[in-house]
């Protein structure tokens with residue numbers, strides 16, 4: 001095999017999910033009536049913003065060789081915190097700030113801090129106390145959701161402060177600002193992971209933790225930061241969720257975790273750690289969103305979405321195995 | 332012997348009920364190459380890890396450049412100038428050669444105050460270091476998982492030569508290398524020592540020890556069973572020390588038994 005074909009194959013393998021996305025979009029555009037419209041594509045990006053942001057945090061932790069099952073509940077808790085503080089109906093207490101726009105940074109800060117604190121607790125227990133990540137974050141998944149239900153009493157908050165809701169309404173180049181926030185998050189964290197020592201270290205820790213420790217990398221510190229980031233990013237996803245629904249309910253975001261896992265795996269992140277990149281995860285998110293949109297347009301019952309997502313995850317895992325064996329043959 | 336770089340005094344290490352080291356004492360001079368020999372399970376790797384900071388000694392004392400030394404983490408050992416090549420290689424196979432070479436010491440440049448990896452500068456340095464050592468690797472951007480065992484070991488060896496430091500610990504560094512690469516590796520060790528760096532090399536191959544070492548230290552069942560200048564001993568004598576047929580040389584072995 002010439003180095004050239006080899007590099008070609010490597011390129012396709014590395015970017016497989018983008019090719020899949022392109023393929024799916026072409027197929028849908030050809031066969032699904034009304035699919036091929038700018039508005040539809042904008043809709044795909046818009047509908048995927050919460051899932052996208054949530055997937056970023058999950059990816060960081062998985063690439064570092066760990067696991068965070070709590071992100072969905074953390075997003076809900078942050079959403080509920082913002083909802084209670086800044087909604088004026090239901091259980092919302094409608095905090096008024098002067099000037100009004102102050103509600104934006106303050107609500108963001110609340111959402112990110114709430115998420116970051118849960119992440120810090122997760123990180124402390126897992127990294128410093130050396131407890132099992134799966135169990136600890138499963139526990140957080142349960143108690144954080146429980147907290148959401150408890151503080152809301154099962155009721156909801158409505159009528160979000162207009163200054164915050166503005167982000168869901170105001171459009172730039174056809175996309176609401178919430179979608180732009182998601183896109184910027186992907187850009188920022190893609191740079192963090194691919195271009196900074198911190199991102200490089202996380203990936204190497206996921207590959208061989210002993211080696212990084214021996215090389216003098218501060219493994220524990222880096223991992224705790226990853227958990228805090230995952231929590232904080234989940235908090236941001238919760239904020240976006242509040243903006244999108246203009247309020248918060250106790251069961252907000254239920255089921256997001258599985259979609260996030262699907263997106264991350266489809267996006268080429270290996271659950272064994274050390275493998276994957278954020279642009280790929282974004283493609284995975286868009287792929288899921290494209291399929292949802294197609295299902296909607298075809299008027300299929302929404303329940304099909306779950307079946308298809310499940311099959312997609314299976315396909316993604318099989319594809320991952322296939323990719324690995326192709327790579328081994330290349331070597 | 333030259334001025335001592337590292338002095339070990341009565342180092343002991345227990346793993347639960349197992350006494351891996353039962354009081355090891357010897358020293359390493361600046362620019363000296365010490366070959367550490369001993370049977371499987373004698374405690375050589377444990378000793379190296381204690382010096383490097385991977386394990387903490389249960390008791391005993393170390394002096395590094397005349398000052399009390401005790402590393403709790405490999406990072407601390409590294410900060411003192413101690414480089415280690417571990418028996419089970421310490422490479423991250425999921426990233427490329429350049430990333431491994433610079434693991435934990437990446438070259439960065441600031442963009443808007445944020446440290447950004449300077450890939451070009453790192454690649455240049457790695458290419459230079461490998462070329463000087465005569466190591467050929469098809470692409471520096473290929474993930475290490477695609478490289479052979481020999482190539483991986485070569486990367487680790489070049490890495491320590493490049494970073495230098497004051498003391499180098501090599502735990503069976505040539506196990507996966509071919510004849511020619513091993514010869515070059517031994518040359519590299521002599522070159523490193525000639526710069527005043529102390530070297531401890533663990534090997535199972537007697538011939539290598541006699542080729543490269545100034546002094547041979549034999550560990551048997553957690554104690555020093557022999558500590559002799561290379562030119563004052565023979566491979567046969569060393570083998571007898573390793574197997575315990577004769578208690579040649581110095582060390583507390585005779586007292587312990």
Ligand SMILES: Nc1ncnc2c1ncn2[C@@H]1O[C@H](COP(=O)(O)OP(=O)(O)O)[C@@H](O)[C@H]1O
Pocket residue numbers: 346349350351369370371372373374375376377378
């Ligand atoms: N982490 C550990 N836990 C328990 N026992 C260990 C550990 N590391 C080494 N040992 C034991 O200590 C002894 C010395 O091992 P080692 O230093 O690896 O020997 P060598 O490198 O000379 O072959 C062996 O009996 C080994 O089983």
Ligand SMILES: [Mg+2]
Pocket residue numbers: 375376377418502
């Ligand atoms: Mg050993």
